[in-house]
Amino acid sequence: MPMPMHADAAFRYDDLRALYINCTLKPTPERSHTQGLIDISTGIMERQGVQVEVLRAVDIDIATGVWPDMTEHGWETDQWPVIYSKVMAADILTLAGPVWLGDNSSVMKKVIERLYACSSILNERGQYAYYGRVGGCLITGNEDGAKHCAMNVLYSLQHLGYVIPPQADAGWVGPAGPGPSYLDPGSGGPANDFTNRNTTFMTWNQLHMARMLKDAGGIPAHGNQRSEWDAGCRFDFENPEHR
Template sequence: MDRPDYSDLRALFVNCTLKPAPARSHTQALMDVAIAVMRSAGVTVEVARAVDLDLPPGVYPDMREHGAATDGWPAFFEQVLAADILVLGTPIWLGQKSSVATRVIERLYGNSGQLNEQGQWIYYGRAGGCIVTGNEDGAKHCAMETLYSLQHLGYAVPPQADSCWLGEAGPGPSYSDEGSGGPQNEFTQRNTVFMAWNLMHLAALLKRAGGMPAYGNQREQWDAGCDFGHPNPEYR
């Protein structure tokens, strides 16, 4: 089987660690595996650490219009739009994704009412996934929350779109600590590679097909009265 060339794709990895750069991030260490796989396929990859981006809380495109003194989101949103693939990475705290991950999703939500060139929601035609690390249970819960949010906003989620590593319950070594076993864990490494390729495969299918087919999901057409096959169009 020929190795695919995905040099026409762009990916954005957003690390939602609580640690500002240049502090070591275990989440970044696992994300780096997927990043290396994508770069080996020719994908242009950008990496951001959300805690360093000056993102005030809110669900509007520019929180300066709603009382914030500064807002780094509008500029960062241009990177989001340029990416065919978005991967959110988060540590686990008290069984939940990080507060930073929640904030990034909220800011993504703030732009979700915008439309693309086909009249669909703005994130249509892009693929989304997530990576989770921690030394306590909750990885699947965090992945469910994150992937649900991404698909609800319009991202397409392929099979096996998440990867995780968990250490022993309670205090103990984290993913990239010496002796943790994380970088040698076959389950985690396999799932990370599969996730990376599945995201690339789906993103390429979407990009090369011109995005998601537009019929049946255009807001303006719906508002204009098109029923798109609704069994009872007279309900309106």
Template sequence: MLDETQEKLCDENTTDFSDLKALILNCTLKPTPQGSHTDKLLGIVETILHRNKVNAERVRVADFDLAPGVYPDMTEHGWDRDDWPKLWEKVDAADILILATPIWLGEKSSICQRVIERLYGHSGQTNDKGQYIFYGKVGGCMVTGNEDGIKHVGMGVLYSLQHIGYTIPPQADAGWIGEAGPGPSFGDEREDGPPHGMDNDFTRRNTTFATWNMLHFARMLKDAGGIPAHGNSTELWSEGRRFDAPNPDYR
């Protein structure tokens, strides 16, 4: 799965990442066991994580029944079934969250959008410092398709993650698109040579950079005990702390 350069980077790594947990949510529209081009790209990411002893899990979101809504458990708001609480346990435990999605009509998949909405349902929760619950966690995304839109999709996903509190490292997105129009997708076999996209240096480089940057930022945040709470604690703000901010003059 990894090329020579990627293997060498893993072999030469001296940082201990073994206490980190990563959750990869594949937001393909295809349930298991249907093939997923997004899954094939994620194989590179997951291999790098595992080679560095990260506790990484890849989940196909289409295998779950996620009710629409922006509350932690939508069975409390009129829906008969909601599998999100099962996924939330994994999200809550992860130091790194990677959202992966195909491109449809220039946008992230409907499943990816629903995941973001369900994440938003927890945005009012706080950690033990009084910060929003996603502070101290790292986010990133992977994108596949055969039309233009990687940067557009990455922009939307990464903005959403940082808005609710995730830390986004540099170049925390990567993807592959083939020629515009109908054609092969990432990982499709061809008569001669490696599967489509596997030999694309640009995609391999960006996927590698994104994965390592997420690892490095997760390591730094965990070692630092998260993000300092001065100036960003909702609990302290509610108690009247203003962190030296001047009071507005209403005169």
């Protein structure tokens, strides 16, 4: 494993795990422009010793639905439970995908739906399962809509329980109208300073936030425990029956 860039223990990240889910519509081995942007972020993490895994969701048999395992609801196969185990093993989750008709890809929407399907699961402290993890997103395209897509992804992740650090999104889109995509010759994408800066800042902010959360043992378990709320605890919310 490569040594972290910083020797000071406060800046070590080599005990962290990061998962990137590429929501391109293109199956492997087709070239994914989104993967080109993912590679910038993963490169930074890997140089810090982070254990990184990248999945291409379209290559995986993910059933449609809003239950943790759709084979229990009529589907013959569903590999989402395997992905969910990787999600739960990761300190950092980055969802990445293209812009289509100004919106996220159908694959991105399916991944978010399946994340949502598991959002009612609780951790050992009675909090929602995704608590204590960091989220972010990367968007590519050759049409407008990157910020709209990022807003949807980041809102969805925080709603599920992820912590969103500052500036946790980055993207690249070409000029308005049909044109080259990120990795196409002449696009200027890989050399774009704005995109490279934002991708770098996003990645480091994810690392910093994940470091703080891991060192703190996650989000403090008070005032946010579904199990305690269901048992009648109201955490200073006015409740005449439980004084």
